[in-house]
Amino acid sequence: MSALKRHLPEQSLADRLADLAVEALINEAELSPKPALVDRRSSGAHRDMHLGLMQASALSLWPTFQQMADAALEHGDVGQALRETLGRLGREGEADMLRTTGGVNTHRGAIWALGLLVAAAALDADDATPAGLCQRAARLARIDDRHAAPAASHGLEVTRRYGVAGAREQARQGFPAITGYALPQLQRSRAAASGEQNARLDALLAIMTTLTDTCVLHRAGFEGLHAMQHGAQRVLEAGGSASLAGRRELHVLDRQLTELNASAGGAADLLAACLFIDGLEPALGHPSRSL
Numbered sequence: 001m002s003a004l005k006r007h008l009p010e011q012s013l014a015d016r017l018a019d020l021a022v023e024a025l026i027n028e029a030e031l032s033p034k035p036a037l038v039d040r041r042s043s044g045a046h047r048d049m050h051l052g053l054m055q056a057s058a059l060s061l062w063p064t065f066q067q068m069a070d071a072a073l074e075h076g077d078v079g080q081a082l083r084e085t086l087g088r089l090g091r092e093g094e095a096d097m098l099r100t101t102g103g104v105n106t107h108r109g110a111i112w113a114l115g116l117l118v119a120a121a122a123l124d125a126d127d128a129t130p131a132g133l134c135q136r137a138a139r140l141a142r143i144d145d146r147h148a149a150p151a152a153s154h155g156l157e158v159t160r161r162y163g164v165a166g167a168r169e170q171a172r173q174g175f176p177a178i179t180g181y182a183l184p185q186l187q188r189s190r191a192a193a194s195g196e197q198n199a200r201l202d203a204l205l206a207i208m209t210t211l212t213d214t215c216v217l218h219r220a221g222f223e224g225l226h227a228m229q230h231g232a233q234r235v236l237e238a239g240g241s242a243s244l245a246g247r248r249e250l251h252v253l254d255r256q257l258t259e260l261n262a263s264a265g266g267a268a269d270l271l272a273a274c275l276f277i278d279g280l281e282p283a284l285g286h287p288s289r290s291l
Contacts, residue, residue: 014069017121020283021065021114021276025058025107028272031200035208035231035250036257037268045219045263048104057097057106064093064111065118072122078139080146082119087145090115109167109215109269116140116171117276121284128280130183134174141171157218164212167266175273181206182274185236194242201241201250203274207267208232215265216257224262231256 011019029051032039038049067089075082090111097107120136121128159166170177185206189199209232216224231253238245257264 013122013125014066014073016283017069017118018062018066020279021118022058022062024114024272024275024279025061025110026055027200027275028268029054029058031197031204031271033250033254034201034204034268035228035254036260036263037265045258045261049106053101053104054106057101057104060096060100061093061107061111064089064096065114068115068118069122072119077123078136078143080143083140083143084145084147086115086119086140087148091148107269109266110272112167113171113175113269113273114276117273121280125284128284128286130179130277133277133280134179138172138174141168158214164214164217166212166214167269170211170270175270177207177211177267177270178274178277181210182271183278186274186278189240189242192240192242194240198240198242200271200275202236204267204271205232205235205241205250207270207274208264209236211264211267211270213264213266216262220257220260220262224257224260227256227260228253228262228264228267 029038030040032041034044036045038044038046038051038054040051043050068086071085071089072082075085093111093115094108097111098105116137117133119140120133123136124132127133158164159169165173182203186199186203189202190196194202208228210229213225213228216228220227231249235241235246235249235253238249240246241250256262
C-alpha cells in the first residue's frame with residue numbers, strides 16, 4: 001500500500017478545494033436530525049427534495065468549484081475580472097445543478113457562498129484562517145458583476161419585500177453568522193465533548209438564532225422566522241443537541257418548522273460554508289487555530 005501511495009499523483013490545490021466544498025455540502029445534507037431540513041431521516045418540509053438528490057446535486061458542482069479555484073489562481077488577486085469570471089462559472093454551475101436535479105433548486109445559495117470561499121482560499125492558501133478567508137471573500141462579494149442579468153429569485157424578492165439582509169449581504173459582511181456564531185459554537189460543543197454530529201447541529205442552531213433566513217421568510221413569513229430563531233435559542237439554552245433537554249427542544253422545533261413549511265435553507269447553506277472553513281486548514285496541511 002505504501003508503494004502504491006508513492007505513485008499516486010498529488011492533487012492540485014484546485015482539486016483539493018473542490019473536494020472540500022463538495023464534502024461540506026454532503027456532510028451538511030447527511031447531518032441529522034436537522035429541523036425541517038432534508039437529512040437521513042426524511043425530506044423535512046420539502047416535497048421535491050430527498051437526500052439522494054442533495055448528494056447528486058453536490059457532486060455535480062465539483063467541476064464548478066474546481067474551475068473557480070483555478071480562475072482565482074490564474075487572476076491572482078481580488079478584482080473585477082475575477083469577480084465576473086466567478087459569476088459566469090456560478091451561473092454555468094447552477095445550470096448543471098438544475099439539469100442534475102430536474103429543475104429543483106437544491107444548492108443555488110451554496111454556489112454563491114462556497115464559490116466565494118473556494119476562490120478566496122485559492123487566492124492565498126498560506127492564509128487559511130477564518131478571518132483572512134472571509135475578508136477576501138467579502139471583498140469579492142462587494143464587487144458588482146456587470147454581466148449578471150437582473151436576478152429573479154425568492155431570496156431577492158424576500159429581501160425587497162421585508163427589508164432584510166439576505167445571502168448577498170451576509171457574504172459582503174464577511175459571513176458574520178459563521179465567524180460570530182457557527183464556528184465559536186462548533187468549538188464550544190467540541191470542547192464539551194458533545195460529539196462531532198452534535199457539535200455540527202449546535203453550529204447550525206447557532207446560525208439559526210440570528211439569521212434572517214430568506215428561505216424561511218419566503219415560506220412562512222415572520223412567524224416562521226421567529227419560530228426558527230427562538231426555537232434554536234431554546235435548544236442551545238437547554239444544553240444543546242447532546243443533552244436530553246436540548247434534544248427534546250430540537251424535536252419541538254422540528255415539528256414547529258415542519259408544520260409551518262419553514263425550511264431554513266439559508267442556514268443550511270451557511271453551515272456547509274462553516275464546515276468548509278473549519279476543514280480548510282487541515283486540508284491544506286496547516287495546523288488548526290481558534291478564531
